[in-house]
Amino acid sequence: AALDLDADIVLLSACNTAAGAAEGETLSGLARAFFYAGARSLVVSHWPVDSDAAVRLMTSAFKELSDTPQDGAPVAFQRAMLEVLDDPTSGDRELHPRYWAPFSLVGSSL
Numbered sequence: 001a002a003l004d005l006d007a008d009i010v011l012l013s014a015c016n017t018a019a020g021a022a023e024g025e026t027l028s029g030l031a032r033a034f035f036y037a038g039a040r041s042l043v044v045s046h047w048p049v050d051s052d053a054a055v056r057l058m059t060s061a062f063k064e065l066s067d068t069p070q071d072g073a074p075v076a077f078q079r080a081m082l083e084v085l086d087d088p089t090s091g092d093r094e095l096h097p098r099y100w101a102p103f104s105l106v107g108s109s110l
Contacts, residue, residue, distance in 0.1 A: 001033040001037055002037070003038070004037065005034070005038035005039055007034075007038060008041060009039070009040070009042070009043065009065075009073060009105075009107075010034050010041070011042075011043045011058060012031060012034070012042060012043065012044050012045070013103075014049070015045060015047070015049050016028075016045055016046065016048060017031060017045050018031060018044035018106075019046070027106070031106070039107065040107055041105060041106065041107035041108055042105070042107055043058075043061075043103050043104070044103065044104055044106060045103050045104075046103075046104060047098070048102075049102050049103075050098070053084075053094075053102070056084065057081065057100065057103065058080075060079070060083055061073075061076045061077045061079070061080035062076070064076035073105055084100040085100065
């Protein structure tokens with residue numbers, strides 16, 4: 001929280017980075033600390049994340065955001081998820097929401 005960030009988006013890709021410690025808490029202390037430090041948006045996870053999925057989704061989402069910044073981060077992350085679902089080589093593992101849906105974008109949209 002004491003950092004002085006000027007970040008449009010911060011990725012917290014570890015497992016369950018959104019979960020608050022207490023019942024009813026909407027974000028973890030770690031996530032809140034990044035907002036206090038100056039992050040305008042965060043990508044957080046809601047359950048344990050498959051490492052291959054994190055690499056695939058985040059690489060695709062940030063490439064989308066770089067290629068089409070005018071569409072914004074929510075659209076970039078949606079496209080990354082749809083890319084997994086539309087990929088004919090995706091098997092049952094990749095098509096399950098546990099693989100492609102652990103991340104949420106919170107904060108101001110880009």
